[in-house]
Amino acid sequence: AQTVTQSQPEMSVQEAETVTLSCTYDTSENNYYLFWYKQPPSRQMILVIRQEAYKQQNATENRFSVNFQKAAKSFSLKISDSQLGDTAMYFCAFFGVTSGSRLTFGEGTQLTVNP
């Protein structure tokens, strides 16, 4: 079974600064996807970024980028130029193409951006 671990329950950052959220996972599969989801106070789950395991290039989406280290099974999220609207719970998630049909979520990291 896959596991996803987010070791930082809470983090804070000053507006306009950069912050990195960590995520590690454990799997025996080679074909999988990794995701970061954002859940603001409204509780809507928003897909932030996606990484295919077979791609060596790290995914980027505007101010959001990942550092995908496949051998280390690490998938961190970097948020540049943090904005107040980035305040949210962030969930790392794993999907194994071979093994099953479900997402496995980490416990989440509550990020607070301070003015």
Place this chain on the structure above:
Amino acid sequence: GAVVSQHPSWVICKSGTSVKIECRSLDFQATTMFWYRQFPKQSLMLMATSNEGSKATYEQGVEKDKFLINHASLTLSTLTVTSAHPEDSSFYICSARDWGGGLAQHFGDGTRLSIL
């Protein structure tokens, strides 16, 4: 982008009544939909996987007779909480996988259920 519509967003009802929550994929076909429950400040807990045209697969510990799931079409799944009690009060979120969109799961906005 892919949109999942969930409603109602908030429902309050008396103990003993049944409540139905709808989940629709608006611009893609979803052969598989998922129902989650989330407690405050916690991660999402998968309750069941809903497959179009077949019975749902429930996670261990989830009462299938209490949480009825129907996935009658490629764009609609429903969750009915039967004979609801205060302990069923929670935040319920549905999700649908977009197989043609990089396997991402897209989520509805959630339903806040309060049982009095």
